[in-house]
Amino acid sequence: MSERDDSKKPWVSNYPPLLEWLTKHKGLCMWQNYGDRISTECWSVGQALAIVLIYADGAGWDIFTPCLDTNIEATLADAEKRLGLA
Numbered sequence: 001m002s003e004r005d006d007s008k009k010p011w012v013s014n015y016p017p018l019l020e021w022l023t024k025h026k027g028l029c030m031w032q033n034y035g036d037r038i039s040t041e042c043w044s045v046g047q048a049l050a051i052v053l054i055y056a057d058g059a060g061w062d063i064f065t066p067c068l069d070t071n072i073e074a075t076l077a078d079a080e081k082r083l084g085l086a
Helices: 016-024 072-082
Strands: 027-035 037-044 048-055 061-064
Touching: none
Parallel strands: none
Antiparallel strands: 027 037, 037 048, 048 061
């Protein structure tokens, strides 16, 4: 989708700031899974992948990025920090 849509569907194009950010960083959509209330997309941004959840009816979006370390203990420590468990 390249233009804004008034259907209030969970599409990136319905969130101009998100679309502008992805475009600015040369994001490439790798895959999409559309739903009625939420869509899940995987974007290649820079050197990493990001999972983007897009909510319907103007409810916003979330972006999930990987830990920058491939060490299992570091990955779990990063998750604990992000989840407020550490």
